[in-house]
Amino acid sequence: MALLTPQDLEGLTKQLECNNNTIKKATxxxxADICKQIYGTTLDGEKVGIVPITSGNGIITNxxxxxxTITEYFGLDGAITEHPDVTGYYEAVSSDADIILMADxxxxxxxxxxxxxxxxxxVCTGVVYAEIASRYKYADSKDILVIGLGRVGYAGAQHLVKRNFDVYAYDPDRETMEKARKELGIIPYDPEEEHKFSMVLEATPNPNTISEGMVAERCLISTPGIPCGLPEDIGERNEIDLVMEPLTIGVASMLYAVM
Ligand code: NAD
Ligand code: 2YH
Structure with missing residues (x-):
């Protein structure tokens, strides 16, 4: 599984503001409005305990x-515990945190x-990026393409099926495709086929997953995938609104999900 790097997290507030502007323009x-719509909840200055975890590959700088930074941006009262792991968890609970955030x-x-x-x-990342894609103001139909049906993409596809979109999906793994077809009712998409979508959710860990035949001239690509799957030349030739950010949007979705 891909781990975030400290470089991914540089300039996070700027990345967040830039993406928030794109989301506003496109939807x-x-x-925050999108998260409120998904979960029907609001945030109200809750106290958030952030516990660093040292297991496996250990602490990720930043x-x-x-x-x-993210908790504070959304008006919450965040604090990083002094100690990591179980001691940190104890510290967060003892200091009366309303919400605990931690990751291995x-x-x-x-x-x-x-x-x-x-x-x-x-799950929260898949759901929020799917919701953003599905709210595209300039969508030409209810067709939406999901590229990558791993942990993030599958949750996103499931959310879109529940919201009654016509969900086309592609993953090179045949078993994954079969599972999504049977369990979710997605429409299998062949990347060789010429079907242009104005709404795309991309959730893979690979670059260049998006080809010219997949995207309408004007479209919204909503992608948590790291690195970005959109080749630069396709981005330049078309009028693409690109939502792509390494952490904040998914974390906002998690916070609203537990309220
Ligand atoms: P995963 O490994 O569970 O799933 C990835 C899926 O992509 C697999 O099913 C794989 O077969 C498929 N895939 C690979 N190449 C493909 C291609 N060319 N076309 C279509 N499908 C392809 O990974 P995941 O946990 O679902 O995460 C997906 C990506 O999202 C990763 O890059 C991860 O780091 C990133 N991520 C970002 C955020 C965020 O906030 N931005 C949050 C969580 C995960
Ligand atoms: O980045 C990750 C994993 N890919 C899991 C995320 C699931 N989308 N984990 C972050 C690890 C953080 C580290 N343990 C720390 O600094 O506390």
Whole structure:
């Protein structure tokens, strides 16, 4: 599983503001509005305990401080615990944190200590990027393409099926495709086929996953995938609104999900 690098997290506030502007322009809503719509919740200055975790590949430079920046951006009262791991968890709970944020190499969770709700980053990221794509103001139909049906993409595809979009999806893994077809009812998409979409959710860890035949001249590509799957030349030739950011949008979705 891909881990975030300290470089991914540089200039996070600038990346967030730039993406928020694109989202507003493309959907008429900002990230907070979109999260409120998905979960029907609001944030109200909750206290968030951020616990660094040393297991596996260990602490990622800038990870906890980025979470602190994000919580503060959304008006929450964030604090990074002095100690990591179990001692840090004890510290966060003892200091009366409402929400705990922590991640190892496999899973990143938000846990609301008041109401017991727990949310994972992969599901919340898939759902929020799917919702952003689906709210494109200039969409030419209800067709939407999901590229990559891993942990993030599958959750996004599931969300879109529930919202009654015509969800086309592609993943090179045949078993994954079959599972998504049977369980979700996605329409299998062949990348060789010429079907241009104005709404695209890309959730793969690979570059150049998007080809010219997939995208309408005017489209919204909503992608949590790192690195970005959109080749530069396609971006230059078409009028593409690109939403792509390494952490903040997914974390906002987690926070609203546990309220
Ligand atoms: P995953 O490994 O579970 O799934 C990736 C899927 O992409 C796999 O099913 C794989 O077969 C598929 N894939 C690979 N190449 C493809 C291609 N060319 N076309 C279509 N599908 C292809 O990964 P994940 O946990 O779902 O994460 C996906 C990406 O999202 C990763 O890059 C991850 O780092 C990133 N991510 C970003 C955020 C964020 O906030 N931006 C949050 C979580 C994950
Ligand atoms: O980046 C990750 C994993 N890919 C899981 C995220 C799931 N989308 N984890 C972050 C690890 C952080 C580290 N343990 C720390 O600094 O606390």
């Amino acid at each position: 008429g809503m900002d990230i 990870f906890s401080s980025s979470l602190l 190499d496999h899973i990143f969770i938000a846990h609301n200590m008041r109401n017991g709700k727990i949310a994972t980053n992969h």
